[in-house]
Amino acid sequence: MADLPNSITIVSLCYATLMFVGFMIVMFVGTMFLPGKVHQGCLLSDGDRKSYKLNGLLLFIVTTCAIALLTQVFHLSLAPLHTYFWSLFIVANLFAFTLTGILYAKAKHQSINIPRNIVKELWFGVELNPTWLGVDLKMFAYQPSLIGLGLLNATFAYVQYEKYGEISTQMLMFQGFWWSYLASHYYYEEFMLSTWDIIAEKFGFMLVWGDLLLVPFFYSIIGWYVVDRTEPMSLSTVVSISLLYLIGLAIFRGANAQKHQFKKNPNAAIWGKPAQTLEGKLLISGWWGIGRKLNYTGEICVYFALALTSGFNSFIPYLLPLWLCLLLPHRAWRDEQRCQKKYGSLWDAYCAKVRFRMLPFVY
Numbered sequence: 001m002a003d004l005p006n007s008i009t010i011v012s013l014c015y016a017t018l019m020f021v022g023f024m025i026v027m028f029v030g031t032m033f034l035p036g037k038v039h040q041g042c043l044l045s046d047g048d049r050k051s052y053k054l055n056g057l058l059l060f061i062v063t064t065c066a067i068a069l070l071t072q073v074f075h076l077s078l079a080p081l082h083t084y085f086w087s088l089f090i091v092a093n094l095f096a097f098t099l100t101g102i103l104y105a106k107a108k109h110q111s112i113n114i115p116r117n118i119v120k121e122l123w124f125g126v127e128l129n130p131t132w133l134g135v136d137l138k139m140f141a142y143q144p145s146l147i148g149l150g151l152l153n154a155t156f157a158y159v160q161y162e163k164y165g166e167i168s169t170q171m172l173m174f175q176g177f178w179w180s181y182l183a184s185h186y187y188y189e190e191f192m193l194s195t196w197d198i199i200a201e202k203f204g205f206m207l208v209w210g211d212l213l214l215v216p217f218f219y220s221i222i223g224w225y226v227v228d229r230t231e232p233m234s235l236s237t238v239v240s241i242s243l244l245y246l247i248g249l250a251i252f253r254g255a256n257a258q259k260h261q262f263k264k265n266p267n268a269a270i271w272g273k274p275a276q277t278l279e280g281k282l283l284i285s286g287w288w289g290i291g292r293k294l295n296y297t298g299e300i301c302v303y304f305a306l307a308l309t310s311g312f313n314s315f316i317p318y319l320l321p322l323w324l325c326l327l328l329p330h331r332a333w334r335d336e337q338r339c340q341k342k343y344g345s346l347w348d349a350y351c352a353k354v355r356f357r358m359l360p361f362v363y
Contacts, residue, residue, distance in 0.1 A: 016087035057186035081155040100205040125204025138203040141211040148216040156223035170229040222317040225310035248301025255287035255295035296328040
């Protein structure tokens with residue numbers, strides 16, 4: 001495993017605060033002022049439909065190009081993010097708690113009806129779509145979350161090069177997998193507008209902490225172990241891991257794309273043919289005709305491929321895909337409970353038509 005970062009001190013916390021707050025400001029200003037196409041969100045429970053300016057792809061590209069330029073021209077290193085990792089983690093936690101308190105106070109000031117269970121309201125949130133300076137904060141949180149994850153992951157390549165004077169095949173795969181994962185997310189950013197988080201979840205500590213802490217700090221855990229993987233890797237191993245990643249990403253993004261296209265246009269073509277549905281409400285074409293939650297299966301494959309770049313010297317890199325093996329089946333079950341309540345007998349007919357949830361012929 002790579003060397004642990006420096007200990008936590010007052011000085012390290014000050015540096016981490018400057019890094020974190022500066023990054024959040026850059027992300028927010030970029031979201032405010034970079035151009036982007038305006039998309040209509042889904043119809044909400046109160047009958048409202050929000051409009052969103054989506055410029056995440058441009059923000060991701062600008063950030064990537066800026067880092068590349070600063071690295072090549074001004075010899076910038078991202079290694080300090082590795083050095084101050086745990087200090088950044090502490091600062092991010094303080095920021096998450098502070099933001100949660102501000103969101104709660106703002107909702108109370110606006111006379112939003114707040115039940116007596118304050119702990120529950122702080123955890124789940126009060127407002128569905130809190131906005132500041134014209135920016136939807138719940139949608140914005142994906143920018144520091146995912147771009148921050150990308151920066152932390154890139155840090156491990158800088159550390160490996162400074163430590164060993166080379167970038168290994170394993171590290172190239174790790175970086176390439178993550179970059180393509182994030183790039184494809186932003187290319188299909190519109191799909192986020194039809195997710196449960198955006199449509200129905202209020203913005204409280206659960207989502208704030210998940211976006212600002214869980215995703216960037218936990219999802220980068222594999223990189224700590226890829227830093228010291230400098231031994232040669234066989235071509236067959238590279239091809240096998242890459243195939244697992246590409247197949248997983250194709251299923252994950254493809255299934256979500258088909259669902260979003262169907263929600264926008266029930267007559268959309270799926271795999272070159274008109275979409276087949278049950279009463280025009282439930283899609284049974286494409287991936288959704290094979291499994292009811294294959295998008296989750298694809299996502300798990302992606303993370304197992306990422307973990308495999310670290311080798312088998314430690315089980316810790318596999319905590320991420322193993323955790324998703326617990327989280328996503330449970331989420332699939334919760335999703336189906338909501339669908340059963342919403343569609344009733346039509347959902348029973350869908351389950352009879354599409355028998356398997358995540359693994360055809362198994363589960």
